[in-house]
Amino acid sequence: xxxxxxxxxxxxxxDLGSFSLDVTFDMPMRGITALFGPSGCGKxxxxxxxxxxxxxxxRFIIGDEVWQDSAKGVFIRTHAxxxxxxxQEASLFQHLSVRQNLLYGAKRAGNAPTSDALDxxxxxxxxxxxxxxxxxxxxxxxxxxxRVSVGRALLSxxxxxxxxxxLSALDRMTKEEILPYFERLHESLALPIVYVSHDxxxxxxxxxxxxxxxxxxxxxxxxxAVLQTDPSLPLVAAPDAAVMLEGRVASIDEEYALTHxxxxxxTLVVPGRQGELGTERRLRIAASDVSFTLTAxxxxxxxxxxxxxxxxxxxxxxxxxxxxxxxxxTDGAGARIAARITRKSQTTLGxxxxxPVFAQIKSVALMR
Amino acid sequence: xxxxxxxxxxxxxxxxxELAFITTILLLIFGTPIAWWLARSKARWKEAxxxxxxxxxxxxxTVLGFYLLLMLGPNGPGGWIAGLYGARTLAFTxxxxxxxxxLYSMPFVVQPIRNxxxxxxxxxxxxxxxxxxxxxxxxxxxxxxxxxPGFLTGAILGFAHTIGEFGVILMIGGNIPGQTKVLSVxxxxxxxxxxxxxAHILAGGMVVFSxxxxxxxxxxxxxxxQQGR
Numbered sequence: 373x374x375x376x377x378x379x380x381x382x383x384x385x386x387d388l389g390s391f392s393l394d395v396t397f398d399m400p401m402r403g404i405t406a407l408f409g410p411s412g413c414g415k416x417x418x419x420x421x422x423x424x425x426x427x428x429x430x431r432f433i434i435g436d437e438v439w440q441d442s443a444k445g446v447f448i449r450t451h452a453x454x455x456x457x458x459x460q461e462a463s464l465f466q467h468l469s470v471r472q473n474l475l476y477g478a479k480r481a482g483n484a485p486t487s488d489a490l491d492x493x494x495x496x497x498x499x500x501x502x503x504x505x506x507x508x509x510x511x512x513x514x515x516x517x518x519r520v521s522v523g524r525a526l527l528s529x530x531x532x533x534x535x536x537x538x539l540s541a542l543d544r545m546t547k548e549e550i551l552p553y554f555e556r557l558h559e560s561l562a563l564p565i566v567y568v569s570h571d572x573x574x575x576x577x578x579x580x581x582x583x584x585x586x587x588x589x590x591x592x593x594x595x596x597a598v599l600q601t602d603p604s605l606p607l608v609a610a611p612d613a614a615v616m617l618e619g620r621v622a623s624i625d626e627e628y629a630l631t632h633x634x635x636x637x638x639t640l641v642v643p644g645r646q647g648e649l650g651t652e653r654r655l656r657i658a659a660s661d662v663s664f665t666l667t668a669x670x671x672x673x674x675x676x677x678x679x680x681x682x683x684x685x686x687x688x689x690x691x692x693x694x695x696x697x698x699x700x701x702t703d704g705a706g707a708r709i710a711a712r713i714t715r716k717s718q719t720t721l722g723x724x725x726x727x728p729v730f731a732q733i734k735s736v737a738l739m740r
Numbered sequence: 741x742x743x744x745x746x747x748x749x750x751x752x753x754x755x756x757x758e759l760a761f762i763t764t765i766l767l768l769i770f771g772t773p774i775a776w777w778l779a780r781s782k783a784r785w786k787e788a789x790x791x792x793x794x795x796x797x798x799x800x801x802t803v804l805g806f807y808l809l810l811m812l813g814p815n816g817p818g819g820w821i822a823g824l825y826g827a828r829t830l831a832f833t834x835x836x837x838x839x840x841x842x843l844y845s846m847p848f849v850v851q852p853i854r855n856x857x858x859x860x861x862x863x864x865x866x867x868x869x870x871x872x873x874x875x876x877x878x879x880x881x882x883x884x885x886x887x888x889p890g891f892l893t894g895a896i897l898g899f900a901h902t903i904g905e906f907g908v909i910l911m912i913g914g915n916i917p918g919q920t921k922v923l924s925v926x927x928x929x930x931x932x933x934x935x936x937x938x939a940h941i942l943a944g945g946m947v948v949f950s951x952x953x954x955x956x957x958x959x960x961x962x963x964x965x966q967q968g969r
């Protein structure tokens with residue numbers, strides 16, 4: 373499976389003790405790519421190799437910049453690579469103030485070319501850390517520290533931002549407080565971000581591209597929504613399986629305070645007034661919130677009732693539930709969604725690949 | 741007991757402070773790279789080097805002094821070096837004392853600095869590298885400032901230990917006024933010759949000095965300990 377213009381080329385293979393890593397994948401030059409997988413799948417090792425903090429044979433090429441190509445004996449040392457790295461714990465320099473921390477990389481980067489000409493004030497504003505500048509890092513909360521370390525990385529004029537589970541050391545509340553800042557980064561920066569995480573909800577919120585990893589191997593890589601609806605991947609069968617759709621505000625029903633989002637193959641209704649016409653938002657549909665009818669039901673409280681076609685049905689012969697992938701639109705050419713229904717219902721309705729159905733979607737969540 | 745000769749009393753004090761000062765500076769210059777290497781190297785034989793550095797902690801000063809005497813004397817490498825500028829030996833000279841003191845006080849400087857380098861681990865240096873700092877740059881801008889408490893402790897201990905040394909100096913320096921007659925030797929001398937007043941002044945001064953040094957070290961340790969959290 374290939375991504376949009378594949379401009380970041382990654383390949384590493386080698387043994388680290390008893391663990392063996394062998395990965396090859398491409399990433400687009402824009403947006404957030406998540407390296408996702410269980411603990412110990414090698415995602416942090418891959419990120420460290422990208423940064424040159426660790427060395428395994430392979431290659432790492434960003435656009436026309438070759439940072440590592442073992443076949444040609446090229447290995448640029450970390451300090452000569454224009455990258456930003458956000459570690460799991462914020463790792464601010466304790467002997468420097470917040471301002472000095474922010475400027476540490478900026479001073480050394482000088483006027484290096486960058487994809488985002490963001491200056492000090494813009495980044496301080498973007499991350500909401502203006503009131504912390506003269507403090508010592510010791511006096512900051514966990515969330516504040518992590519925001520400062522993101523700012524410090526961005527100010528070093530990176531070509532790519534590498535983030536190693538930047539939220540995993542934070543509690544739930546702090547995560548919720550910090551995620552909007554990360555979403556703002558995504559909206560306001562052109563630079564590619566590689567985001568390591570083992571938390572699917574973070575990935576679902578932030579990532580555009582997903583690299584699915586397990587035991588040092590790549591299971592799949594590609595756009596998030598494609599991987600979420602690929603029946604051959606474990607995402608569909610996960611208990612919290614869901615699909616992200618990019619929707620655009622098409623109209624607002626002022627009388628009932630509802631927003632209609634246009635998605636490929638249909639329109640989804642979300643409660644509340646969710647932004648100006650044309651605004652792009654990310655919608656989440658959980659597999660457990662989707663059910664099917666063979667005819668359009670008019671006597672239901674569920675607002676989202678869209679024509680669709682079954683793409684695939686999947687589930688062990690004697691289990692209670694099956695995982696279904698359906699494509700929106702009468703012709704089945706629209707966005708794909710995942711559903712989990714009982715095998716009994718599937719048999720009763722005679723659902724099979726290609727069956728035209730109506731997908732009832734109980735709730736649609738706005739992710740960002 | 742004759743009249744109190746202040747000049748005679750001052751000479752060993754001045755010499756001792758000079759010796760301790762020069763020794764401490766040399767130890768910071770040579771001890772820091774050793775401490776850095778011991779803290780960061782993955783070489784298997786580094787503990788052997790660490791042991792050699794730590795030996796003066798255990799060896800009787802006379803043993804160290806004996807070997808130093810052989811090395812600094814006319815037939816040792818020290819004598820050969822002295823020959824380069826027309827002297828016969830480094831033993832019984834101020835230079836000899838400095839060399840002896842550097843070796844003798846080495847563990848007191850290297851150990852705290854090594855501990856300080858080890859305490860912050862790899863992470864701050866990795867962070868510095870991702871922020872474009874070369875290893876040399878990161879050493880000065882990150883490692884040294886973070887290890888500052890270690891440097892302070894090492895410098896204070898090195899200085900104080902040099903001031904207090906006796907056995908090694910007696911072996912390699914002897915008792916030449918103005919050249920190798922340092923405080924501890926002078927006190928010994930005054931006692932031997934029953935100059936109790938002079939011995940009292942110098943010994944009492946040392947007690948006050950030692951108290952101040954240990955107090956300062958502990959207070960610095962507390963201050964940095966709190967800051968580090």
